[in-house]
Amino acid sequence: MYWGVMGGAEERWRKGPWTPEEDRLLVHHVNLHGEGRWNSVATLSGLKRNGKSCRLRWVNYLRPDLKRGRITPHEETIILDLHARWGNRWSTIARSLPGRTDNEIKNHWRTHFKKKSKVSLDESTKLKTKLLKRQKFQQEQRLQQQQLLDQVQQNEADMKKIMSLVVEESTESSPTMVVREEEEEEEESLIHGMILLNGWFYAPAADHQSSMINQDVGMWDGLWNLDDVHGTNFSATYHQAPCLNY
DNA sequence: AATGAAAGCAACCGCGAAGTA
DNA sequence: ATACTTCGCGGTTGCTTTCAT
Numbered sequence: 105m106y107w108g109v110m111g112g113a114e115e116r117w118r119k120g121p122w123t124p125e126e127d128r129l130l131v132h133h134v135n136l137h138g139e140g141r142w143n144s145v146a147t148l149s150g151l152k153r154n155g156k157s158c159r160l161r162w163v164n165y166l167r168p169d170l171k172r173g174r175i176t177p178h179e180e181t182i183i184l185d186l187h188a189r190w191g192n193r194w195s196t197i198a199r200s201l202p203g204r205t206d207n208e209i210k211n212h213w214r215t216h217f218k219k220k221s222k223v224s225l226d227e228s229t230k231l232k233t234k235l236l237k238r239q240k241f242q243q244e245q246r247l248q249q250q251q252l253l254d255q256v257q258q259n260e261a262d263m264k265k266i267m268s269l270v271v272e273e274s275t276e277s278s279p280t281m282v283v284r285e286e287e288e289e290e291e292e293s294l295i296h297g298m299i300l301l302n303g304w305f306y307a308p309a310a311d312h313q314s315s316m317i318n319q320d321v322g323m324w325d326g327l328w329n330l331d332d333v334h335g336t337n338f339s340a341t342y343h344q345a346p347c348l349n350y
Numbered sequence: 351a352a353t354g355a356a357a358g359c360a361a362c363c364g365c366g367a368a369g370t371a
Numbered sequence: 372a373t374a375c376t377t378c379g380c381g382g383t384t385g386c387t388t389t390c391a392t
Contacts, residue, residue, distance in 0.1 A: 215356095
């Protein structure tokens with residue numbers, strides 16, 4: 105056991121391993137006042153520990169909901185899976201493992217998987233390349249779709265313009281209301297037809313794109329499945345590549 | 351049995367985000 | 372708007388235990 109000096113003041117804090125008596129004091133304090141306000145723990149409980157140390161001891165060791173014992177194979181699978189998705193975001197990973205702390209998971213990862221991950225570095229590099237490729241492709245897709253949309257809107261506007269001219273001319277030659285109504289209906293359907301025609305016109309290209317997209321999605325299927333193994337809603341960030349941090 | 355290396359784990363440190371006066 | 376405090380996170384350290392020779 106040793107003593108630390110905090111903030112240059114005369115106030116001294118105990119450091120190093122916690123004694124059973126300190127644990128008892130801390131548990132008693134939390135039972136009485138609840139979690140939080142860790143910096144006031146020292147004054148209120150008589151512990152000679154700083155707030156940070158108290159919080160850490162409580163969160164990582166004394167909390168009653170902590171699960172003791174070794175990490176199970178099932179938990180390992182989850183850790184591996186979530187680490188592939190979020191990288192070293194231990195607290196995020198820990199939220200998916202009730203009773204396990206970020207520190208515990210971090211330690212477990214470092215001792216059990218760090219070496220293994222080095223071995224599979226090539227695999228992760230390949231994955232990264234794939235992700236970049238896909239991001240680029242999706243960006244191009246969005247750009248093309250926007251251009252297409254602009255073109256359709258432009259065509260629609262042009263057609264309306266043309267049709268209004270046609271209608272004006274025909275009105276001058278045969279100005280009966282019945283005929284005009286029929287013509288208006290025709291005009292509408294013609295415009296829609298043209299739009300549909302327009303749609304059909306570029307449909308093969310769009311089809312080609314969608315088939316490419318499908319192909320692409322298929323290509324990434326494994327990855328998305330991996331991302332969604334535990335039902336976490338990841339679809340909202342569909343266009344984002346999962347965080348990789350190797 | 352002795353000893354050095356590796357693994358496991360608790361705890362500390364620095365930093366940034368969030369909250370508060 | 373700003374300065375200060377508190378909290379939480381990730382990285383790192385160092386002590387203890389286990390394993391191999």
